[in-house]
Amino acid sequence: MNEPHWISAVFSPTGGTAAVAKAVTGGMGQVVDLSHPVPETPVPDNAVLLAAAPVFGGRIPAVALERLAALKGSGPAVVLAVYGNRAWEDALLELKDALTAGGFQVVAAAAFVAQHSIAPTIAQGRPDSADLEQAAAFGRAVLDKLAGPDSLSPVSVPGNVPYKDWKGVPFHPAAGESCISCAVCAARCPVGAIPTGQPNQTDPDRCITCMRCVSVCPRGARTIPAPALQATTAMLEEKAGTPRQPELFL
Known part of the structure; x- marks a missing residue:
């Protein structure tokens, strides 16, 4: 593959996912903001599609997947899931399956931690400088893979089918x-x-x-209503209190 360039499709309501995605690409290439409806957009084969989304309850938000489907292509793609330090569960597999079904060839994947959007005391300050350095190194490793003999070899990621049943949180801002x-x-x-x-x-x-x-x-x-915030924070302090590190798949 000659001189690939990045196209990032990013759903990042509070900015954590966007920060990691920008580090992966070095801030290079086109960014498609999935927080708005997206017109059908062709992705050329000499581009690398980075699909980045936060993890909600172990899954990718349905709206992000719906808008991601507007990007059309058959070239290489990378999936990035960003979660609030609890678990990313089926999110990477769900993203990979969505892009594969759309014709892309998913060659790499990564899961990174960001400050929890509901309970900001969980993973506070993430992604930090070490996270962003690892994200940048991951992006360089992707480009190295694409320059090698097994450039389009598919990546394998953990996850289950059917995906985790997630009905959303029962409270709202x-x-x-x-x-x-x-x-x-x-x-x-x-x-x-x-x-x-x-x-x-x-x-x-x-x-x-x-x-x-x-x-x-x-x-x-x-x-968030105070009782719901307090209960969520207490649950996460028990289940997600130990800092987790990025997980990379190439």
């Missing part, structure tokens, strides 16, 4: 009294769960608790 109805959250919500005319509301049937609205609110007016 809510606006507090400090909300000034600026509607930044409504404009940035990846799934249209916040009405533009009533940005202090949340549609529970659409909301995927991705936490973007919490992260972008200029007044910190959107939060």
Whole structure:
């Protein structure tokens, strides 16, 4: 494969996934933002598609997979799952299967840790400089593989089929009294769960608790209900308190 270049398709509601993806590619190439609907986009065979998404309950958010399907091609691809230090379970396999079904040849995969989007005391400050250095080294290793004799050999990743059953978390961010109805959250919500005319509301049937609205609110007016946050944090402190390291598959 001659002079490959990166095309990154990234779903990153709170920025952790985007930070790791940028490190993998060295900030090079085109970025397709999966937080918005994506028109059908051809990916040339001399490009390397990096598909990057966060892990929600051991799975890839359905909206990310739906928008990723708009990218069409048959060349090499890399899958990247970013999780909040608990477990990534079937996420890499789900991403790999989705791209393989779309015609891509998945040659590498990686799972990285980022600060938990709901409980920010878990994996606080991740990805850190060491994570980003490993991500950059992984990106270079991918390009080295593509320059070698087994450039398109498929990667094997752990996971189970059927994938883990995940119905989402039973709570959603809510606006507090400090909300000034600026509607930044409504404009940035990846799934249209916040009405533009009533940005202090949340549609529970659409909301995927991705936490973007919490992260972008200029007044910190959107939060998870305190009892749910406390219970989630306590559970994660027990199950995800020990820092985990990146896992790479080539």
